[in-house]
Amino acid sequence: xxxxxxxxxxxxxxxxxxVDLLFGYPGGAALHIYxxxxxxxKVQHILVRxxxxxxxxxxxxxxxxxxxxxxxxxxxxxxxxxxxGIATAYMDSIPLVVISGQVASHLIGTDAFQETDMLGIxxxxxxxxxxxxxxxEIPEVVKKAFIIAKTGKPGxxxxxxxxxxxxxxxxxxxxYPKEIKMRSYxxxxxxxxxxxxxxxxxxxxxxxxxxxxxxxxxQGNASEELMKLANIMNAPVTNTLxxxxxxxxxxxxxxxxxxxxxTYEANMAMHESDLIFALGSRFDDRxxxxxxxxxxxxxxxxxxxxxxxxxxxxxxxxxxxGDAKKILNQILKKIDPKNxxxxxxxxWNKEIQNWRETHGLNHDLLDKKFHQKQILPQxxxxxxxxxxxxxxxxxxxxxxHQMFAAQYYKFDEPRKWINSGGLGTMGFGLPSAxxxxxxxxxxxxxxxxxxxxxxxxxxxxxxxxxxxxxVKIINLxxxxxxxxxxxxxxxxxxxxxxxxxxxxxxxxxxxxxxxxHVGMKVEDxxxxxxxxxxxxxxxxxxxxxxxxxxxxxxxxxxxxxGGNMSEMRVSKTKKTF
Amino acid sequence: MSHISIxxxxxxxxxxxxxxxxxxxxxxxxxxxxxxxxxxxxSRLTMVVKEEExxxxxxxxxxxxxxxxxxxxxLSDVESVSLEIAIVKLKITEEEAKKIIDNxxxxxxxxxxxxxxxxMIKVTGSNHEVDDFLLSLNKQxxxxxxRSGLLGMGTGENFLISESETTIEY
Numbered sequence: 001x002x003x004x005x006x007x008x009x010x011x012x013x014x015x016x017x018x019v020d021l022l023f024g025y026p027g028g029a030a031l032h033i034y035x036x037x038x039x040x041x042k043v044q045h046i047l048v049r050x051x052x053x054x055x056x057x058x059x060x061x062x063x064x065x066x067x068x069x070x071x072x073x074x075x076x077x078x079x080x081x082x083x084x085g086i087a088t089a090y091m092d093s094i095p096l097v098v099i100s101g102q103v104a105s106h107l108i109g110t111d112a113f114q115e116t117d118m119l120g121i122x123x124x125x126x127x128x129x130x131x132x133x134x135x136x137e138i139p140e141v142v143k144k145a146f147i148i149a150k151t152g153k154p155g156x157x158x159x160x161x162x163x164x165x166x167x168x169x170x171x172x173x174x175x176y177p178k179e180i181k182m183r184s185y186x187x188x189x190x191x192x193x194x195x196x197x198x199x200x201x202x203x204x205x206x207x208x209x210x211x212x213x214x215x216x217x218x219q220g221n222a223s224e225e226l227m228k229l230a231n232i233m234n235a236p237v238t239n240t241l242x243x244x245x246x247x248x249x250x251x252x253x254x255x256x257x258x259x260x261x262x263t264y265e266a267n268m269a270m271h272e273s274d275l276i277f278a279l280g281s282r283f284d285d286r287x288x289x290x291x292x293x294x295x296x297x298x299x300x301x302x303x304x305x306x307x308x309x310x311x312x313x314x315x316x317x318x319x320x321x322g323d324a325k326k327i328l329n330q331i332l333k334k335i336d337p338k339n340x341x342x343x344x345x346x347x348w349n350k351e352i353q354n355w356r357e358t359h360g361l362n363h364d365l366l367d368k369k370f371h372q373k374q375i376l377p378q379x380x381x382x383x384x385x386x387x388x389x390x391x392x393x394x395x396x397x398x399x400x401h402q403m404f405a406a407q408y409y410k411f412d413e414p415r416k417w418i419n420s421g422g423l424g425t426m427g428f429g430l431p432s433a434x435x436x437x438x439x440x441x442x443x444x445x446x447x448x449x450x451x452x453x454x455x456x457x458x459x460x461x462x463x464x465x466x467x468x469x470x471v472k473i474i475n476l477x478x479x480x481x482x483x484x485x486x487x488x489x490x491x492x493x494x495x496x497x498x499x500x501x502x503x504x505x506x507x508x509x510x511x512x513x514x515x516x517h518v519g520m521k522v523e524d525x526x527x528x529x530x531x532x533x534x535x536x537x538x539x540x541x542x543x544x545x546x547x548x549x550x551x552x553x554x555x556x557x558x559x560x561x562g563g564n565m566s567e568m569r570v571s572k573t574k575k576t577f
Numbered sequence: 578m579s580h581i582s583i584x585x586x587x588x589x590x591x592x593x594x595x596x597x598x599x600x601x602x603x604x605x606x607x608x609x610x611x612x613x614x615x616x617x618x619x620s621r622l623t624m625v626v627k628e629e630e631x632x633x634x635x636x637x638x639x640x641x642x643x644x645x646x647x648x649x650x651x652l653s654d655v656e657s658v659s660l661e662i663a664i665v666k667l668k669i670t671e672e673e674a675k676k677i678i679d680n681x682x683x684x685x686x687x688x689x690x691x692x693x694x695x696x697m698i699k700v701t702g703s704n705h706e707v708d709d710f711l712l713s714l715n716k717q718x719x720x721x722x723x724r725s726g727l728l729g730m731g732t733g734e735n736f737l738i739s740e741s742e743t744t745i746e747y
Contacts, residue, residue: 119590120593123590123594123597124597124601127644128644129590131589131590153642182644183647184644184646185644306642307638307641307642308635308638308639308642310638311631311634311635312635
């Protein structure tokens with residue numbers, strides 16, 4: 001049995017967890033660990049330019065692959081810089097293990113150089129955290145951290161490692177545990193058979209059902225089962241922002257994203273439905289509008305792996321707590337196609353189709369008849385969809401461009417749409433694209449961003465050069481913080497408080513070039529599609545495509561604050577209420 | 578109002594995770610008492626929470642999600658007993674203190690210290706009884722009080738004990 005120090009045991013344990021990539025940034029308290037990384041070749045360390053980007057990159061990797069993302073940062077500022085990334089992963093239930101260096105045990109609490117209480121500061125935004133108290137416990141803690149991160153409702157786990165715990169001179173026998181005993185952590189109990197029966201009975205009797213699927217279907221790898229259920233019932237399916245791709249957008253039964261900027265037909269369907277089956281979605285406030293006025297005529301079934309998400313916001317008729325794939329299979333076994341009210345559902349689908357024809361999204365904006373002086377941001381997404389055949393991994397930042405991407409890039413597969421839905425973290429797009437590109441070097445990986453968001457983690461252009469990551473950056477440049485501007489237009493009388501840059505924007509083409517990448521600027525609709533093809537076809541180059549878009553464009557539909565799901569603005573001048 | 582009993586790992590940071598949950602999610606704790614149990618690896622908490630039933634149900638779910646929490650029981654859902662202990666410091670003579678204790682029924686009182694012109698009385702009762710007792714004291718002589726917070730336990734077979742360890746293999 002080879003002896004290890006705490007530092008080398010930590011890295012060996014990661015290798016035993018089949019970790020291939022460790023995103024991080026070195027510093028004093030983590031130096032023993034970095035020395036251990038240098039002396040092995042199983043775990044590759046990726047040096048980012050800011051710790052927030054390390055966490056987002058690991059997060060993107062985790063979302064695209066379904067595996068646990070792994071991060072290593074030093075104490076103090078290294079740890080605090082990682083916090084935004086950890087909170088981002090926590091809100092979207094992404095499995096991460098974040099290892100932070102810490103000052104030596106005897107210095108904890110003395111306000112030592114680069115000391116911060118990482119366990120304390122991260123407590124509300126982690127699934128769990130550990131402070132290493134002896135080097136010998138490192139393998140077991142790593143094993144526990146990975147189990148906790150990826151089972152049940154996934155989430156980030158922090159391991160805080162005081163420097164003396166990694167002392168290269170303290171050696172011990174290393175053994176990676178095969179199993180772990182945890183009396184306070186267990187898998188969710190089995191769903192009661194009568195709950196399955198109640199759910200099936202509601203599904204069989206529904207005349208206006210909606211399957212409302214969220215990120216839990218993606219995390220739970222249950223897309224196939226969802227498809228079977230939708231096909232058996234011929235039921236309309238809507239996806240949440242986090243659930244895009246859980247059900248293919250090009251499928252006949254797909255009615256688009258719902259919520260704040262969901263499609264007219266999806267929000268109307270939620271409002272008029274008589275049965276909402278929530279699958280791996282959590283009735284987030286962006287998808288319910290006013291909970292008191294929420295879909296009052298609908299019975300509700302809620303399937304979620306997190307018991308705490310059930311009846312947190314909306315009371316339901318049947319709760320199904322557990323693994324989405326298993327539970328859906330139980331339902332599929334029980335449901336009898338003969339009992340489904342096909343005729344009523346057919347009428348219901350027609351009603352939805354009518355809504356789509358009234359105020360649905362126009363997916364043909366590239367058609368010449370819609371060409372105007374300025375490029376519409378929606379046209380850029382449609383052009384991107386065309387150039388990538390709808391097959392790219394799309395990461396996004398936060399704001400109008402995120403909503404346009406969600407609305408107009410028709411995701412047909414799970415794990416292809418990668419965005420910070422819960423926390424809404426600007427700066428997420430580029431580093432998460434790096435994580436995806438590391439995992440899938442042969443796939444198109446595109447970061448759809450805005451000139452505001454991209455500047456929050458733009459330093460990662462350097463990381464992309466170092467590791468040869470030819471991601472594509474599509475910058476919807478409207479010369480303003482667009483989503484804030486939209487709200488200021490609508491609710492603050494057009495008083496543009498702190499959303500303009502007063503001619504201080506960098507020349508993004510030169511900026512990209514200075515890092516050794518390719519820059520492109522597009523201002524004319526007539527050259528958009530050609531330049532987009534050119535951009536996507538440069539397989540071994542990072543291309544930064546700076547597209548000047550109409551700064552006056554708003555995202556619609558938009559749910560009216562405090563209203564029900566049918567109360568929307570569908571354009572600057574039209575509303576449904 | 579609910580009385581919640583919690584069994585959790587006696588680990589550094591565990592208590593802050595439980596207490597932090599309350600501030601994080603905007604729940605109010607009325608009282609909290611915590612100490613290790615006969616199994617020194619476990620701590621037991623009794624918590625009094627003044628929230629509506631729907632909020633209590635969320636609190637129980639969220640507590641169950643905390644990794645260090647082993648078991649949670651809503652004592653208000655089962656038959657249970659609860660009591661509180663308070664120590665009161667009064668500026669009175671021992672004679673007067675004895676008289677107060679004699680008239681304190683149903684509170685059970687005992688003089689536990691007498692120093693200079695100050696007497697300390699330990700009282701035990703339900704928290705309403707302790708409330709009433711404190712209100713009955715003459716404000717001029719009543720110097721300070723410390724209360725344990727409510728302690729509670731389910732009766733008979735309403736145990737709060739750790740289930741056997743879950744072994745997770747993967």
